[in-house]
Amino acid sequence: MTSTSTKPNDLQSLDTMTGGAFTAPTSGERAQRVRDWLAGNPAPEQMQEVFKELSGRDKGAARLLREKLDELKRAKGQEAIAAEWAQKAEALLAQPKLNIADALAWQRDAAKAGAPLSREPLAGFKARLAERVKGIEDLQHRAQVHREAAVLLAQRFEVLSTKSWRDAQAAEEALRADVAHWQQQAAEITADGNWNSLDAKFAPQLESSKAQLLVVSDAFHQALAQTIAAAEDAAAPLPPVPVWADELRVARGGVAEAAAPAAPKPPVPKVDPEKRVAAQAAVEAALAKLEKETAEGHGKASAGAAAALRAVLKEHGKLVEPPLEARVHAALVAAGELEGWQRWSADKVREELVAKAEALLKRPEGQALGGRKMQETLRTLREQWKQADQGGVPNHALWKRFDEACNEAHKVVEAWLEKVRADAAEHRAQRLALIEEVKAWAAEHADASDLKAHNRALHQFADRWRDAGHVGEKVFAELQPQWNEAFGAARAPFEAQQKASIERRQAMIAEAAELGASPMLRIDAVKALQQRWQAEAQTVPLDRRQEQKLWDAFRAPIDEAFNRKSAEREKAAAAVSEHDRNVLIASKALDAANSTGDAQKIRAAVAQLEAALRGEAPPPAAKPQPAAADGPPVGATELTAPGQAAAEFGESAEQAPAPGDAEASPEVPAEIAASAPDLVAPADSADPSARTDAAEAEASPAPAAPPKPAPKPVIAVRGDDRPGNKKAEAAPAGRSGKFGDRRDSRGAPGGRPNDRAPRAGDRGAPAGAGRFGDRPPRFEDRGPRLGDAAFRAQREALERADLALRKLAAQAHGEALTQVLGAWEQRDASKLPSVQELGRAVTPAVRGQWSQALAAGPTAAADDAAEALLRLEMAAEVPTPAEQLDARRALQLKLLTKRGDPAPAQTWGQDAGKVLAAAHDAASARRLQNALKALLRK
Numbered sequence: 001m002t003s004t005s006t007k008p009n010d011l012q013s014l015d016t017m018t019g020g021a022f023t024a025p026t027s028g029e030r031a032q033r034v035r036d037w038l039a040g041n042p043a044p045e046q047m048q049e050v051f052k053e054l055s056g057r058d059k060g061a062a063r064l065l066r067e068k069l070d071e072l073k074r075a076k077g078q079e080a081i082a083a084e085w086a087q088k089a090e091a092l093l094a095q096p097k098l099n100i101a102d103a104l105a106w107q108r109d110a111a112k113a114g115a116p117l118s119r120e121p122l123a124g125f126k127a128r129l130a131e132r133v134k135g136i137e138d139l140q141h142r143a144q145v146h147r148e149a150a151v152l153l154a155q156r157f158e159v160l161s162t163k164s165w166r167d168a169q170a171a172e173e174a175l176r177a178d179v180a181h182w183q184q185q186a187a188e189i190t191a192d193g194n195w196n197s198l199d200a201k202f203a204p205q206l207e208s209s210k211a212q213l214l215v216v217s218d219a220f221h222q223a224l225a226q227t228i229a230a231a232e233d234a235a236a237p238l239p240p241v242p243v244w245a246d247e248l249r250v251a252r253g254g255v256a257e258a259a260a261p262a263a264p265k266p267p268v269p270k271v272d273p274e275k276r277v278a279a280q281a282a283v284e285a286a287l288a289k290l291e292k293e294t295a296e297g298h299g300k301a302s303a304g305a306a307a308a309l310r311a312v313l314k315e316h317g318k319l320v321e322p323p324l325e326a327r328v329h330a331a332l333v334a335a336g337e338l339e340g341w342q343r344w345s346a347d348k349v350r351e352e353l354v355a356k357a358e359a360l361l362k363r364p365e366g367q368a369l370g371g372r373k374m375q376e377t378l379r380t381l382r383e384q385w386k387q388a389d390q391g392g393v394p395n396h397a398l399w400k401r402f403d404e405a406c407n408e409a410h411k412v413v414e415a416w417l418e419k420v421r422a423d424a425a426e427h428r429a430q431r432l433a434l435i436e437e438v439k440a441w442a443a444e445h446a447d448a449s450d451l452k453a454h455n456r457a458l459h460q461f462a463d464r465w466r467d468a469g470h471v472g473e474k475v476f477a478e479l480q481p482q483w484n485e486a487f488g489a490a491r492a493p494f495e496a497q498q499k500a501s502i503e504r505r506q507a508m509i510a511e512a513a514e515l516g517a518s519p520m521l522r523i524d525a526v527k528a529l530q531q532r533w534q535a536e537a538q539t540v541p542l543d544r545r546q547e548q549k550l551w552d553a554f555r556a557p558i559d560e561a562f563n564r565k566s567a568e569r570e571k572a573a574a575a576v577s578e579h580d581r582n583v584l585i586a587s588k589a590l591d592a593a594n595s596t597g598d599a600q601k602i603r604a605a606v607a608q609l610e611a612a613l614r615g616e617a618p619p620p621a622a623k624p625q626p627a628a629a630d631g632p633p634v635g636a637t638e639l640t641a642p643g644q645a646a647a648e649f650g651e652s653a654e655q656a657p658a659p660g661d662a663e664a665s666p667e668v669p670a671e672i673a674a675s676a677p678d679l680v681a682p683a684d685s686a687d688p689s690a691r692t693d694a695a696e697a698e699a700s701p702a703p704a705a706p707p708k709p710a711p712k713p714v715i716a717v718r719g720d721d722r723p724g725n726k727k728a729e730a731a732p733a734g735r736s737g738k739f740g741d742r743r744d745s746r747g748a749p750g751g752r753p754n755d756r757a758p759r760a761g762d763r764g765a766p767a768g769a770g771r772f773g774d775r776p777p778r779f780e781d782r783g784p785r786l787g788d789a790a791f792r793a794q795r796e797a798l799e800r801a802d803l804a805l806r807k808l809a810a811q812a813h814g815e816a817l818t819q820v821l822g823a824w825e826q827r828d829a830s831k832l833p834s835v836q837e838l839g840r841a842v843t844p845a846v847r848g849q850w851s852q853a854l855a856a857g858p859t860a861a862a863d864d865a866a867e868a869l870l871r872l873e874m875a876a877e878v879p880t881p882a883e884q885l886d887a888r889r890a891l892q893l894k895l896l897t898k899r900g901d902p903a904p905a906q907t908w909g910q911d912a913g914k915v916l917a918a919a920h921d922a923a924s925a926r927r928l929q930n931a932l933k934a935l936l937r938k
Contacts, residue, residue: 012595014050017042021054021061025792030054030061038068047072078116085110089125093132098197100136103129136194143189143202146182150209151303153178157220158332165227165244172224179217186210279316283324286312290331306332349388350398357381357405371416378406378413427469431479434464435486442490454494455541461487501540502550508533509554516557521565526558579615580790586612587793594797594804602801602808609794615784813839817932820850824928825920829854841936846909853917865918867891868911871904872931875911881927908935 015022018037024030034054038047051065085106092098092106107126110117117126156175160168186206189195195203227239230248238245290305309328313320320328360377363369369377385402438461448454465483508529515525533554537547586609593605786794816833823831829851835844866884870891873880880888895901904911908931915928 011053014053017046018050021050022057023796027058027060030058031064034061034064038064044069044072078114081113081115082119082122085113085115086121086125089122089129093125093128096196098132098136098194100133100197103133132194135192136197139189139192139194140198140202143198143206146186146189147205147209148303149182150213151307153182154213154216155306155332157216161220161223161241162243162329165224165231165239165241165247168220168224168244169228172221175217175220179213182213183210276319279319280321280324282312282316283309283320283328287324287328287331294331294334347395347398350385350395350402353381353385353388354398354402354405357402357409360409361405369412371413371420374409374416375413378409381406423469424471424475427471428475428479431465431468431471431483434461434468435479435482437461438483438486438490442486445490446493448493451494451497451540458487458491458494461490497540498542501536501542502546504536505533505550505554508536509550512554513557516561521561530558577784577787579612579784580787582612583609583786583790583794587790587797590797590801594800597804597808599805599808602804606798606801609797613786613794812837813933813936817929817936820932821925821929823854824916825925827854827857827920839936842909846913849910849913850916853913856917858917858919865915865924868914869924869927869931871911872908872915872935873927875904875908876931876934878930878934881923 011022019033021030021033021037024033034050037050047065047069051062051069054065055062088106088110092102106129107117110122115122117123153175156171160171160175189206190203223239223241223244226237227241227244227248230236230238231251234252238248286305286309290302290309293302293305309332313328317325357378360369360374381402385399441457441461445454445457465487471479512526512529515522515529533551537551541547542550586605590602590605590609593601596602816837816839819831819833819837823829832847832851832854835842835847838847866887870880870884870888873888874892895904912928912932912935915924918924
């Protein structure tokens with residue numbers, strides 16, 4: 001009994017833990033209680049246990065638990081994945097040289113693996129890696145920009161070397177400051193923590209640019225210092241810069257080197273012609289590329305081409321001929337000034353604007369711009385042209401094309417403007433006509449009685465004014481005051497009626513407040529007031545919001561009064577009656593008996609609950625009697641025999657226990673015994689005489705409760721004196737005939753004796769068995785009406801009791817069957833269960849026959865045992881093994897020829913004895929078990 005009694009206790013503890021999820025009456029309430037319990041974040045072990053028990057009862061509520069458990073499982077798996085990828089991110093961040101591709105691959109691979117990148121700590125690592133990658137890319141961009149800045153600074157030195165040395169002297173300090181600033185920025189770039197993470201090519205490029213810039217800067221400053229010294233001292237040598245040297249010669253009174261007679265040049269060493277041709281070809285190729293980029297206006301590409309040309313000149317500059325060297329110098333100067341050349345860029349912008357203006361006229365019909373859109377587009381194009389003219393020299397040819405295209409496109413705008421003017425004039429005329437119509441209507445309906453129609457017409461006029469079409473702002477400012485004046489005059493009578501209606505409604509609100517505050521609510525006055533309000537609301541319409549606000553103010557005091565009355569009524573109804581209290585106590589006692597797992601206690605508690613339902617007041621608690629020194633207490637019942645439960649459990653579970661059959665054991669709880677001692681009956685024992693004596697001894701001192709008087713039947717008496725309708729006269733014998741008369745003829749002289757009791761409706765039946773009011777009550781007295789809480793408590797307690805009895809009966813049945821098979825296997829008749837354990841299906845005679853078969857030993861023939869097994873299977877209606885099907889069919893044919901013999905269902909006890917008299921084997925034991933499992937339940 002221990003394994004059976006622990007299950008309700010576990011369910012009760014789980015139900016308490018989940019807040020009543022197992023005892024909730026509906027599936028929706030069970031699901032809601034499960035949600036409330038899950039909101040408290042219970043332990044996974046508890047959720048698993050609740051899910052195991054709830055999945056077989058309510059799959060909808062159990063689905064919530066399954067989803068929560070799956071979520072926890074996924075979260076646990078994601079935590080492991082997150083820890084793994086967090087270690088990889090830490091390793092990446094700890095590297096002094098971070099590869100951008102590795103950082104991007106970490107995020108991609110982590111997402112593929114299902115790592116939670118949106119949650120910590122991976123979200124933090126993701127942000128740190130993204131910040132590190134962004135820093136590396138920014139540093140890379142700064143290095144490239146700084147290298148190009150070095151090239152531009154070198155170009156500035158070269159450009160100043162082609163101008164006057166005084167201009168170079170004026171710009172010298174600015175150049176020194178720029179070079180120093182460039183060196184400082186270069187040092188900051190190389191000192192950055194991400195410098196080691198850059199590609200290996202950036203460091204040599206930046207160092208090369210720095211070295212080249214310093215060389216050009218030093219040469220420029222030395223040449224300028226020499227030029228200044230030569231300008232101050234005529235005897236000083238001239239600088240190596242040709243432009244500055246010529247300027248100094250002219251200043252000293254000489255002529256330029258180009259105009260002076262050519263001095264004899266020192267002999268040039270002979271150069272291999274092939275080397276010279278190769279040098280010329282290399283310089284021409286670099287020069288052609290620079291000229292191409294410069295002509296196309298590619299700033300960055302021209303800077304790269306200029307750097308490439310300088311590199312070629314360093315290698316082949318001595319072998320370049322003077323004409324080619326002049327072309328190279330001019331190309332380098334042009335590349336340096338390209339970024340500030342605005343004429344070329346301005347013409348580019350103008351050409352784009354001309355193309356856009358001409359494209360406005362070449363649009364397909366479906367994509368043509370409307371008038372307003374065309375006007376805005378043309379205005380935007382002309383503003384852009386003005387801005388282009390401010391940055392460069394005007395281009396009259398492009399302006400002529402642009403202006404012609406815009407004027408042609410403006411024709412669409414002109415047509416649209418004409419249409420807008422015509423529509424505006426038409427709309428203005430419509431609005432003026434509407435104003436005159438409103439004035440005429442107002443004069444006609446000044447004394448209107450149908451206010452709803454009046455309000456509807458006003459709304460229609462307002463809608464027509466709103467939909468009258470677009471007019472200009474000036475025209476609208478002119479017409480709007482006229483409309484307001486006319487519409488206000490038309491609305492004045494209606495507004496006056498609304499004001500009066502609001503005052504009347506305020507008075508009704510005050511009256512409603514007074515009615516609601518009175519201690520006795522007058523329903524007739526409330527109904528009359530509500531009818532007055534409805535009549536007023538149907539007569540004078542108000543704005544919806546205002547009317548709703550007034551209605552809420554009107555109904556608030558009345559609703560409050562009704563709510564107060566309902567609360568008082570509910571308070572009175574909520575008081576638990578004495579009958580409900582008794583039912584609740586009996587329901588709790590039944591639940592306590594269910595938890596014990598004792599059938600007798602459960603039946604006694606069921607009987608007590610049914611008595612409480614019928615309205616029988618519980619008797620006073622019995623006074624405890626002193627126990628004897630050497631024996632049981634006076635009046636105590638005998639203990640229940642071990643097999644008694646099996647005898648009771650053998651009954652069909654579908655039969656509800658009758659109140660008179662309820663039995664109690666000494667283990668009945670105190671509250672049950674105290675509240676219903678007359679329900680406690682002596683326990684059955686193996687000796688029938690002992691049970692009879694105990695029952696008589698127990699029943700003699702207990703006073704019998706007086707029976708509840710049956711309701712007096714109402715007998716219908718007819719007001720005539722026909723034969724058979726007076727109570728003093730006997731009903732005449734009916735004539736023999738069909739239908740109803742035939743039944744009465746059986747009792748007449750000469751007919752068959754009528755041995756049945758007269759039915760209700762038969763002639764000559766006793767009073768109270770007749771029809772209508774004479775019919776006995778159809779249903780038994782159910783007792784007083786229960787409240788909701790008491791009704792639910794008793795219903796659920798009875799359901800749980802029925803389930804517990806079913807389980808105990810099934811367990812007892814299985815134990816008895818196991819004992820029978822064990823006694824057969826060991827050939828021990830003492831181990832055979834008692835009659836009470838076997839149940840009411842087995843009589844004492846049958847059990848005696850089984851005991852004799854086991855004590856005599858295996859003496860039965862094998863054929864008799866096989867036929868007995870087949871008869872048992874036929875009586876129990878269970879399947880027969882495949883190898884015995886032919887024998888079963890033969891036995892069925894044999895039984896058909898012996899119609900006078902008893903059927904297998906009548907002799908299954910004797911057949912079981914034959915099987916028990918035979919030798920035991922496993923196959924026969926299985927067949928006997930399957931048959932007896934069904935037969936012992938009948």
